[in-house]
Amino acid sequence: MNNSNNFFKKNGFSIALCSFIAIAIVASIYFSYNNFTNENKQLAKSEEEPYLEPVNKSDVKSYKETETLTESSTSIKQNENKQSLNETTTKKEETSTEPATESTTKATNNSTSAKQDDKVFSLFDDEQEMSWPVFGNIVSKFDMTTSVYDKTLDQYKVSDSICIAAPVGTDVKATAEGIVENIFVDDELGQTVSINHGNGWVSTYSQLEENVSVSVGDIVDEGQIIGKVSNPSKYGVALGSHLDFKVLKDDTPKDPTEVLTQQNE
Template structure:
């Protein structure tokens, strides 16, 4: 069959656009199929690799567990076996030694019993001595008298908090406040030497008396202080009068702020009042 070039040219003029469009669609379809197949293949390979990695990790963990616990058990068994062997050897040696020197063992046991009796007697003697010393020390425990004869307005609170009317907050309190009218005589709770007479910015006019490892402080006094630094005072002697000079306790009832220290540590004076 002979193809006429003119007819072919007219065909492409009329149908050429559709033919080119068809070819483009075919190319796009083939490309899409190729890319999709390629992506599916890569995803399959990735899943396979992840499964292999998970299996390897699981096997590794299982292997570690299997090799760890038997080792511990074996060590424990070895220790038990070694202890058992030592006990058996000790028992064996003891039996042999006992069979060889029964008379010597009886003598040693008697001597040991005598030694234990002597040690017990010595221990009892030491305990009696310690008990006597402790009792003697307790008999000489510090004894204080109240600086003023009044009730407690604010208690000792170092390891806890107490409410302050003046500060309107919960705070610590290193001494006790004993109620008394302004002008009431304040006496020395213990004998000693006056080491300080000063005005505290918080607690007002203050007198400090020292006796050995103990220190007593008397605050919120008026201006009429009866003692001076270096003066020896006796228990019960007047050192001043109740005032109203404690700025941090100005809202409280009239009182004496009293502190007790032992070796520099604040302690509750209420347990020493007699």
């Protein structure tokens, strides 16, 4: 017992010192580990969150200032759009009025041409001649004063047109420049195309195939194909296949042979 007491008396200081050192070492390791863990957490957090520059409060505008600037910017853009729209509208109006002004000027000056959809055709003059729509023999003559015998109807009647013999499928051509003013089907005349040549002159082409080559409003040139000869209607079957051709001057039938060129071949 005495020996044990003597041992602790002699070595007590050393044991206490060793214990203190051990505790210090453990504490140091513990704090170092905590610091390392906290640094890793902060590093991971900084990598996850984007870096945000500090806001300079002096640069931040109030809501009212922002709203005022937005309204001002919108107003400027609206004014620019209106100005641009007005300029576009003005250009369109100028463009659209140019043809009308030109047409009005021509009409005022009694010009010899007509204009539609940027296409021009020369108005037919009283001294001009028309070309033949088809070439062939005249199987029914024009006569508005005396009656002409109609083979199909077996009767005499006046005739306001001429009938020119032509095989089915023969091309029918416009006799002069003009604008297609009417396309219709008639029981007696069959498929018909009417062309206005200006100055009161109109030519009419009947006994055509159903699918004509022109439409109402088309401007055609002299010699342009407008359709083909068809089988005659029941009212003209006795004449064989032919073109029924009529010419009007101021709505009055005129003998086509007086207007057509003398050459028919």
